[in-house]
Amino acid sequence: MSGRLGFGRALLYRRTPAEAGAAPPGNERSGTWAYGIAMDDFGTGYTSLALLSQLPLDERKLDRAFVMRVHQRHDRVIVGAVTRMAGQLGLVSVAEGVEDEQTAQTLAKIGNDVTQVQNQT
DSSP states (O other): OOEEEEETTEEEEEEOHHHHTTOOTTOOEETTEEEEEEEEEETSTTOOHHHHHHSOOSEEEEOHHHHTTTTSHHHHHHHHHHHHHHHHTTOEEEEEEEOSHHHHHHHHHHTOOEEEEOOOO
16 A cells, blocks of 8 residues: 655655556665655645756646646646646656546546546545
């Protein structure tokens, strides 16, 4: 099971041995576990484009505020741009708060790598 520990808007996460086999290049490994850093809630609050070049990130997690509105033209353009940018920087692109299959399919077409489903409890 993966573990995550948050530091403000950056997360330190641990991948299981099975997940570690697909770790991005440069990811520090300790034994059979891989560790990485994800920028959480990208696009809102204290996240900044400057942090993308200042932190040794592995993932960029797009805030659900953009994900929820991805069917609107302006938000789709923003999501597409930051997803392409993440890919060009070698980051895994994660979309937070996906609530339905249509949104997941739209994000996949845009090039998003991982969808994080909104917890509906």
